[in-house]
Amino acid sequence: GLYGSNANGGVVNLIGIRPTNAAHAAFQLDAGSHSTVAGSAQATGPISDHFGFAVNVGGLSSEGFSNATDADAKGDPQNHEKDGVQRVGANARLEAHDDRGLIYVSGNVQKAEQD
Secondary structure (H helix, E strand, C coil), rough: CCCCHHHHCCCCCCCCCCCCCCCCCCCCCEEEECCCCEEEEEEEEEEECCCCEEEEEEEEEECCCCCCCCCCCCCCCCCCCCCCEEEEEEEEEEEEEEEEEEEEEEEEEEEEECC
16 A cells, blocks of 8 residues: 555665765675675765765675585585676765755666676
């Protein structure tokens, strides 16, 4: 009922970061097996009394993931499949607000490749 009659298969509700009253920045970097590296960075804050911004970028690169990764006694991954994935994305939001309300413009870009 909330999203209309065309949402009978479900709804994906994407919620990005919003501008904050004070400047804020953060980053994260993760690494794992099969040359897996993932990272993200974000920044948010005010531009002026009535405008704010938020931006986020992130990516993932891996040479493989598989359920056939059990190594033998000598560390040989045996039937490891190199199911590689590379993914990068960014989103941004500019927001204007005053006593009458709020208006914003946002955008999102994604690029992904998977074996």
